[in-house]
Amino acid sequence: MHIPSTSTGKRGRPQVEFSVASEKSKLRKVSKILEEHSAEEITYAARKVTKNETKPDNTIKKCLEPFEALALCLDLDLSEEKYNRLRKVANNIHADFFPSTYALNQLKQSLVPHIEATET
Structure with missing residues (x-):
């Protein structure tokens, strides 16, 4: 007799956000990127992301009118x-x-x- 599953979610352990993951988990998550791209490409991408994050957001008010x-x-x-x-x-x-x-x-x-x- 087959009993249908009532589970709607994924099986296994829940995913942990990258920022709170252990070093080993972080390395496992980025291993594919490290295999497919050169250090120069990764460094360039990191610089671009960092530069974009430090740019002031024009939607944020800087002062009260x-x-x-x-x-x-x-x-x-x-x-x-x-x-x-x-x-x-x-x-x-x-x-x-x-x-x-x-x-x-x-x-x-x-x-x-x-x-x-x-x-x-």
Whole structure:
């Protein structure tokens, strides 16, 4: 009598990610690459991969725009003093992440409508 298998996965030990594998497992995984390619080809490929990983990603924001910083100040009801303290801490970690208070004040000035009152 044949009993059908209910298993849907692969048999054997589960695969371990390369970064956490032992040296022996890593060598076994790259042995085919080592057999099929020269050291020069492997070195060149490694340099290209490393160069691509160290390039800054243009999708990552490097700093807040003044409009975003102003919105944050308004949302959190930050005084100028509290904003400057937050800016100092954040900018020590990531240079120029928060725009200056001068830039925020300039933006505020541009957003406030100029109204002139005349007597009638």
